[in-house]
Amino acid sequence: MYTRIQHPLHLSMQFMLLFSRQGKLRLQKWYVPLSDKEKKKITRELVQTVLARKPKMCSFLEWRDLKIVYKRYASLYFCCAIEDQDNELITLEIIHRYVELLDKYFGSVCELDIIFNFEKAYFILDEFLLGGEVQETSKKNVLKAIEQADLLQESQNEEWGGLSEDIL
Amino acid sequence: MLVPSLKVQDLIEEIRGAKTQAQEREVIQKECAHIRASFRDGDPLHRHRQLAKLLYVHMLGYPAHFGQMECLKLIASPRFTDKRVGYLGAMLLLDERQDAHLLITNSIKNDLSQGTQAVQGLALCTLSTMGSAEMCRDLATEVEKLLLQPSPYVRKKAVLTAVHMIRKVPELSTIFLPPCAQLLHERHHGILLGTITLIMELCERSPAALKHFRKVVPQLVQILRTLLTTGYSTEHSISGVSDPFLQVQILRLLRILGRNHEESSETMNDLLAQVLAVNILGRFLLNSDKNIRYVALTSLLRLVQSDHSAVQRHRPTVVECLQEPDTSLSRRALELSLALVNSSNVRAMTQELQGFLQSCPTDLRADCASGILLAAERYAPTKRWHIDTILRVLTTAGAHVRDDAVANLTQLIGGAQELHAYSVRRLYCALAEDISQQPLVQVAAWCIGEYGDLLLEGSCEEIEPLQVEEEEVLALLERVLQSHMSLPATRGYALTALMKLSTRLRGDNNRIRQVVSIYGSCLDVELQQRAVEYDTLFRKYDHMRAAILEKMPLVERGGPQVDEEAKESKEEARLLEAAPVPTEPQASKLLDLLDLLDGPSEDAQHPRPLDPSPGGALVHLLDLPCAPPPAAPIPNLKVFEREGLQLSLSFVRPPETPALLLITVTATNTSGGDVTHFICQAAVPKFPAAATGPQWGHSSSSGWPSDDPAPQNPQS
Numbered sequence: 001m002y003t004r005i006q007h008p009l010h011l012s013m014q015f016m017l018l019f020s021r022q023g024k025l026r027l028q029k030w031y032v033p034l035s036d037k038e039k040k041k042i043t044r045e046l047v048q049t050v051l052a053r054k055p056k057m058c059s060f061l062e063w064r065d066l067k068i069v070y071k072r073y074a075s076l077y078f079c080c081a082i083e084d085q086d087n088e089l090i091t092l093e094i095i096h097r098y099v100e101l102l103d104k105y106f107g108s109v110c111e112l113d114i115i116f117n118f119e120k121a122y123f124i125l126d127e128f129l130l131g132g133e134v135q136e137t138s139k140k141n142v143l144k145a146i147e148q149a150d151l152l153q154e155s156q157n158e159e160w161g162g163l164s165e166d167i168l
Numbered sequence: 169m170l171v172p173s174l175k176v177q178d179l180i181e182e183i184r185g186a187k188t189q190a191q192e193r194e195v196i197q198k199e200c201a202h203i204r205a206s207f208r209d210g211d212p213l214h215r216h217r218q219l220a221k222l223l224y225v226h227m228l229g230y231p232a233h234f235g236q237m238e239c240l241k242l243i244a245s246p247r248f249t250d251k252r253v254g255y256l257g258a259m260l261l262l263d264e265r266q267d268a269h270l271l272i273t274n275s276i277k278n279d280l281s282q283g284t285q286a287v288q289g290l291a292l293c294t295l296s297t298m299g300s301a302e303m304c305r306d307l308a309t310e311v312e313k314l315l316l317q318p319s320p321y322v323r324k325k326a327v328l329t330a331v332h333m334i335r336k337v338p339e340l341s342t343i344f345l346p347p348c349a350q351l352l353h354e355r356h357h358g359i360l361l362g363t364i365t366l367i368m369e370l371c372e373r374s375p376a377a378l379k380h381f382r383k384v385v386p387q388l389v390q391i392l393r394t395l396l397t398t399g400y401s402t403e404h405s406i407s408g409v410s411d412p413f414l415q416v417q418i419l420r421l422l423r424i425l426g427r428n429h430e431e432s433s434e435t436m437n438d439l440l441a442q443v444l445a446v447n448i449l450g451r452f453l454l455n456s457d458k459n460i461r462y463v464a465l466t467s468l469l470r471l472v473q474s475d476h477s478a479v480q481r482h483r484p485t486v487v488e489c490l491q492e493p494d495t496s497l498s499r500r501a502l503e504l505s506l507a508l509v510n511s512s513n514v515r516a517m518t519q520e521l522q523g524f525l526q527s528c529p530t531d532l533r534a535d536c537a538s539g540i541l542l543a544a545e546r547y548a549p550t551k552r553w554h555i556d557t558i559l560r561v562l563t564t565a566g567a568h569v570r571d572d573a574v575a576n577l578t579q580l581i582g583g584a585q586e587l588h589a590y591s592v593r594r595l596y597c598a599l600a601e602d603i604s605q606q607p608l609v610q611v612a613a614w615c616i617g618e619y620g621d622l623l624l625e626g627s628c629e630e631i632e633p634l635q636v637e638e639e640e641v642l643a644l645l646e647r648v649l650q651s652h653m654s655l656p657a658t659r660g661y662a663l664t665a666l667m668k669l670s671t672r673l674r675g676d677n678n679r680i681r682q683v684v685s686i687y688g689s690c691l692d693v694e695l696q697q698r699a700v701e702y703d704t705l706f707r708k709y710d711h712m713r714a715a716i717l718e719k720m721p722l723v724e725r726g727g728p729q730v731d732e733e734a735k736e737s738k739e740e741a742r743l744l745e746a747a748p749v750p751t752e753p754q755a756s757k758l759l760d761l762l763d764l765l766d767g768p769s770e771d772a773q774h775p776r777p778l779d780p781s782p783g784g785a786l787v788h789l790l791d792l793p794c795a796p797p798p799a800a801p802i803p804n805l806k807v808f809e810r811e812g813l814q815l816s817l818s819f820v821r822p823p824e825t826p827a828l829l830l831i832t833v834t835a836t837n838t839s840g841g842d843v844t845h846f847i848c849q850a851a852v853p854k855f856p857a858a859a860t861g862p863q864w865g866h867s868s869s870s871g872w873p874s875d876d877p878a879p880q881n882p883q884s
Contacts, residue, residue: 019585020619024228025227025228025229026227028227028260029297030263030297031297033263033264033265033298033300034263035265037418040229049316058459059459087420088461089460089463090416092389093406093412093413094413097406113183114176115180116180116181118223118224118227119223119252119253119256122256126293130292130293130296130325130328130329131296131297131328131329131331131332132299133328133331133361133362133365133683134361134413135324135328135358135361135362136324136327136357136358137357137358137361137404137411137413137414138357138358138403138404139403140403140757141358141403145289145321149248149252149286150246150287151251152284152286153252156248156249157247157249157414158851
């Protein structure tokens with residue numbers, strides 16, 4: 001049983017999941033506190049449900065008491081859970097904007113980029129959404145922030161005498 | 169441990185290289201052991217790398233709780249790399265269910281107050297993702313300070329963190345409400361967006377806050393207007409729309425603020441209807457995505473009630489959407505198209521809709537046909553156009569037309585005297601071509617019956633001259649009568665029409681008499697009865713035949729119009745009921761309501777039950793003689809008197825039609841009080857020669873021959 005956290009009134013996005021066509025999780029961002037066990041269960045079920053959808057079906061489906069907005073980009077599914085009264089179309093735009101950001105950052109992003117640079121995927125998401133809400137609507141600003149953070153990381157590492165190549 | 173630890177990407181590669189699940193587990197377990205050891209006594213330089221690896225493994229579903237403490241250490245480290253990974257770890261591994269989570273509160277506090285912008289950003293992000301209620305309480309003031317910091321980068325994050333805090337601890341609203349006013353003046357889209365979200369949260373939780381924020385409605389409207397008018401901004405636009413995220417959020421807030429509050433709604437109405445929604449929706453109509461087109465059509469349909477002119481702008485596009493192969497889209501387009509018809513575009517729109525009617529899917533035909541007829545009725549520029557339009561609909565989609573279309577058309581034609589010749593000719597030609605479309609056949613039969621003389625004799629400049637022989641007309645009607653495609657009602661029309669022609673045509677009536685007598689033994693009871701009656705009319709009451717079969721006078725339209733008037737008078741009645749004196753205007757209004765016909769008529773006007781009224785009521789009751797009429801005038805008769813209520817009958821015989829007797833019932837109230845529930849009904853004995861029994865039977869209750877179109881009931 002999915003025990004949804006009772007938010008008294010409103011929460012835009014409950015969580016975002018990225019997973020492959022084989023159902024392998026590539027990113028999970030949870031904006032509601034749930035136990036690991038619950039998260040695993042939700043992920044498993046939702047992945048199954050979404051993967052079962054046919055290609056021409058529309059991007060929205062009702063699942064439990066949530067609305068699921070999903071879109072497939074190449075081999076990756078981007079899947080968001082929003083509250084019932086939220087706007088599906090704007091969520092689709094959010095997903096698309098995120099993909100554009102990844103694409104700009106990685107240069108023609110593919111699933112492998114997300115696999116091997118998963119922390120970057122998180123960092124980028126965290127510059128675009130905060131607490132489940134859109135924080136920055138300018139693509140340019142998001143990418144600039146990431147760039148600057150990356151630079152800061154590199155320069156600090158040089159300063160501190162750490163490894164300058166492959167930080168991680 | 170001197171062996172350099174595996175780089176993250178190397179580990180990932182190794183894991184992906186595993187051929188089996190078991191192999192993968194082995195790799196991971198081995199690495200996790202290394203990581204554990206490294207955490208215990210490893211060097212701080214690589215801690216971030218170890219945690220990162222652990223986070224990857226965690227995503228694959230493996231346990232990683234032993235990394236929780238490492239998150240704390242990394243967050244506390246001065247290095248940005250460490251903090252970055254540490255905070256990420258905290259968001260993935262720590263949540264309010266773990267006791268450990270509170271331990272990062274102090275680090276966050278430090279980072280919020282002393283960190284660089286980037287570090288503050290990390291802290292705020294983590295706080296808004298996994299911050300528990302206690303953490304929020306502890307850190308509220310720190311976040312509040314950051315709301316007024318100069319850097320927009322930090323402020324936008326601080327605002328959204330405030331949103332999270334309010335969701336967790338609603339009492340914190342008091343801290344975060346005051347700064348909102350100032351934040352709304354920001355030009356930075358991110359800050360604005362966050363602020364609007366914050367205001368929404370505040371308003372949804374507190375009616376006082378809602379009231380407070382109503383005063384920012386003009387400001388919001390202004391922001392929105394600016395967004396719309398400043399045009400394309402590469403930074404913020406999506407498909408030509410400036411910052412849809414911000415627009416949507418503003419709209420949501422406006423909706424909350426405007427709900428049940430007229431003043432606010434007024435302020436935003438202008439902007440919303442004229443500039444905003446309709447334009448965007450119009451563009452959506454052109455979108456290649458079906459979902460969006462559907463949503464656009466649905467939304468425009470809702471809008472068209474409140475702002476017709478704005479939606480009109482998109483009429484061409486809407487009409488194009490009629491061509492959609494997807495039925496749900498074309499249905500929406502149809503509804504919207506019908507809603508957009510007005511007096512200025514009615515000709516063009518009807519043209520389009522008629523075209524659509526010819527090719528549209530079957531389930532839409534009925535709606536389309538009724539829609540066109542309704543639109544034609546409302547906005548017809550000329551009677552002739554109206555008749556033509558209805559004719560065209562009947563020819564194209566006759567089978568799908570609603571039942572009252574026949575009545576409406578006959579009513580329409582009947583009322584357009586100058587077009588009788590035109591109508592009957594056109595209908596005759598249409599009928600001659602096709603006798604399968606029942607509504608069309610019914611109307612045509614009625615028309616031919618009524619205006620058969622015009623068909624043969626009258627010249628009509630409007631269409632080509634038509635040479636029709638009497639025999640042809642009779643033959644056509646007989647065809648209708650005999651055709652298996654004709655419904656019983658249709659055959660009834662045809663038979664009556666034939667009967668009427670017996671007085672319209674110049675030839676002898678043998679053919680008609682023959683048909684009538686044949687149908688006297690028809691299996692269809694209705695038809696049989698008619699035929700018998702008509703036959704009797706020929707044989708025994710031939711002297712009355714001409715009078716009975718005279719041209720129909722125009723029937724007053726029943727239905728909604730009259731109900732409205734009745735309602736109005738009812739209202740007036742209630743007002744007047746307070747006054748003890750019955751007033752003249754009241755009575756005359758009722759008179760208008762019931763005053764049906766000028767001049768002689770053989771119409772079946774069943775008396776309507778009267779609305780309660782204090783005043784007098786007049787009812788015209790038209791009746792036929794029940795016996796050969798005496799020549800002398802009949803004196804008035806007082807037939808009822810009790811407690812001040814008097815009923816009297818007066819009798820008038822119009823000189824032009826001696827066969828007709830007009831009986832007027834006058835009711836007067838001479839008492840001091842009001843008369844309520846006054847109902848006047850008349851019972852008329854059946855006349856075997858004249859009455860058509862069944863019609864009488866099921867019309868009397870409604871009072872209006874709305875089920876029976878007038879032609880079927882020429883006499884009462």
